[in-house]
Amino acid sequence: MSEKENQLLVDKPLEFGGLSFKSRLLVGTGKYKDLEETGAAIETSGAEIVTVAIRRTNIGQNPDEPNLLDVISPEKYTLLPNTAGCFNAKDAVRTCKLARELLDGHDLVKLEVLGDQKTLYPNITETLVAARELIDDGFKVMVYTSDDPIVAKELEDMGCVAVMPLGSLIGSGMGICNPYNIRIILENANVPIIVDAGVGTASDAAIAMELGCDGVLMNTAIAAANNPVLMASAMKKAIEAGREACLAGRMPRKLYASASSPIGGTII
Amino acid sequence: MIEIHLNGEPKQVKAASISELLDELGLAGKRLAVEYNLEILPKSEHQETRLQPQDKVEIVHAIGGG
Numbered sequence: 001m002s003e004k005e006n007q008l009l010v011d012k013p014l015e016f017g018g019l020s021f022k023s024r025l026l027v028g029t030g031k032y033k034d035l036e037e038t039g040a041a042i043e044t045s046g047a048e049i050v051t052v053a054i055r056r057t058n059i060g061q062n063p064d065e066p067n068l069l070d071v072i073s074p075e076k077y078t079l080l081p082n083t084a085g086c087f088n089a090k091d092a093v094r095t096c097k098l099a100r101e102l103l104d105g106h107d108l109v110k111l112e113v114l115g116d117q118k119t120l121y122p123n124i125t126e127t128l129v130a131a132r133e134l135i136d137d138g139f140k141v142m143v144y145t146s147d148d149p150i151v152a153k154e155l156e157d158m159g160c161v162a163v164m165p166l167g168s169l170i171g172s173g174m175g176i177c178n179p180y181n182i183r184i185i186l187e188n189a190n191v192p193i194i195v196d197a198g199v200g201t202a203s204d205a206a207i208a209m210e211l212g213c214d215g216v217l218m219n220t221a222i223a224a225a226n227n228p229v230l231m232a233s234a235m236k237k238a239i240e241a242g243r244e245a246c247l248a249g250r251m252p253r254k255l256y257a258s259a260s261s262p263i264g265g266t267i268i
Numbered sequence: 269m270i271e272i273h274l275n276g277e278p279k280q281v282k283a284a285s286i287s288e289l290l291d292e293l294g295l296a297g298k299r300l301a302v303e304y305n306l307e308i309l310p311k312s313e314h315q316e317t318r319l320q321p322q323d324k325v326e327i328v329h330a331i332g333g334g
Contacts, residue, residue, distance in 0.1 A: 028334025038332060053333025056275040056326065057300055059293060068330050069299050084333050094303070098328050101308045102301035170334070197334075219334030 011243060014215055016192050017108060017140035017161035019078065021048045024209070025239040026080070026194065028219025029053075029072060032228065039071040041222055045232035050077040051110055051217070053084050054099050079103060080142065082110040087123065089113060089130035096134055109134065110164070110196075110217075112144035120170040120197075124151050128158070135159045144196050147181040149188060156191050163189065164196035164217060167208060171220040173200030176207050186212045202231075202238035209242025210250070270321045286314040289325065300329045 014021045027047040032038040042050055050072050072079070081099030083092040096109045113130055115123040122145050134141050135158060142162040143155050152163045165185055168174035175198060176182060186193050192214035199205050199218045208216045216239060225231035269280045274289075283289035286309060290296045302309045303326040304317060319325075 029332035030334045032332060051334055052330040054301075054328050055331045057295065057298075057329045059275055059277075059279070059327070067299060068332055079330070081330065082333055094306075097308045098301045098303055098326070099330075101310065102299065102328065102330060217334075 011247065014192060016142075019108070021078070023048045023236075023239075024215040024243055025205075025235055026051070026196075026215055026217035027222060027232070027235075028082075028217070029068060030219050031223035035066050035068065035071045037228060038068070038223075041228040041232040042072065042077075044229050044236070045222065046236045048078055049080050049217075051080045051082050051219070054081055054095050054102065074103060074106070078108065079106065080108060080110045081106075083112050083130075085114070086112070087114050087116075087126075089126040089133065092126070092130040093133050093137075096139055097137075100139070107138055108140045108142065108161075110142045110144060111160075122146055122166070124148070128154065131155060131158055131160055142194070147178050147185065149181060149184040152185045152193070153188050156189060160191065162192040162194055162214075164194045167195045167198030167204065170197040171224075172198055173204075173221060173224075174198055175200055175204040176211070179207065179211055182208070182211050182213065199235075202234040205235055205238040206242035206245070209239055210245050212246050215239075270319060272319060272322065273324045275326055281319065283319055285319060286317045286325070289319060290314065290327075293327075295327065298329065300327055302327055 014024050023046045025045055025047045026049040027042055027045050028051045029038050083095045086092040086095055092113045100107055111130055113123050113126040115121045131141050131143055141160045142164055143160045144164050145151055147165040155163050167176040194215040194217055195208040195213050196217040199221045205216050222228050222231045269282055271278055271280055281289055283292045286302055305324050
């Protein structure tokens with residue numbers, strides 16, 4: 001290996017939709033104790049892309065209550081409004097249009113059209129309809145989907161800027177349940193593949209990155225930890241470690257031992 | 269006073285326009301988006317859009333979510 005190649009590799013940025021990011025960790029802002037904890041955890045995570053939900057403003061409540069966007073400033077972070085809670089294409093498209101108006105023409109969205117309350121598994125038929133409509137309307141669509149490689153490819157071909165298969169069910173913390181499907185998705189992909197949902201702890205995030213994923217999006221794994229700020233720090237390191245391990249290329253698995261110390265020159 | 273449908277609920281309001289409605293609700297100047305009869309209403313049109321009885325108005329903002 002030449003001296004140049006031997007240097008620590010400087011990773012290329014995560015790029016999609018004409019945007020470029022150093023961090024490969026994307027984080028949500030839900031389920032935190034309060035806005036202060038939200039801000040601290042997200043700052044610590046080093047994430048540059050931060051998801052938010054769009055909801056009806058509570059009429060008649062204290063209009064001076066703190067606003068999420070005061071803590072997660074659109075000037076500092078790339079906001080990724082989601083369509084969480086939408087169970088059909090029509091509602092998801094409406095939500096994205098409201099988000100675009102709310103964020104002054106910002107056209108990057110996380111599309112998720114859910115199938116049922118119990119699993120929050122994506123409804124793929126509705127997801128495909130919504131993705132088509134949003135892309136035609138000029139949105140840059142990052143799409144939450146199942147780990148079905150055929151669907152992932154279809155969403156890419158349609159023009160989604162990033163495809164985001166689940167590792168396991170949203171908020172389940174069950175990790176990457178089908179790494180083989182994620183591998184197949186990665187082999188065929190020409191857009192970033194970002195695992196969205198299912199990560200429970202740092203090793204899950206590292207596994208996703210070691211598989212070759214371009215990033216990981218998580219919320220509950222940080223927000224529902226006993227110490228969310230410390231978990232945010234752990235996740236930052238896990239994403240970086242997993243990415244570096246992927247780039248470094250792991251050793252092959254072997255059935256039998258292979259001595260690390262030389263055989264020759266022993267005193268026996 | 270007229271009755272409109274605000275965020276899915278019937279509501280009596282004095283406001284004659286969307287801008288006045290936001291004032292009346294104490295929401296003027298907040299980061300929010302308005303949908304008026306199922307169409308996005310750009311901020312630039314809040315002032316000129318007159319409220320009619322039974323109009324459907326949705327006011328949304330960003331909250332924590334994954």
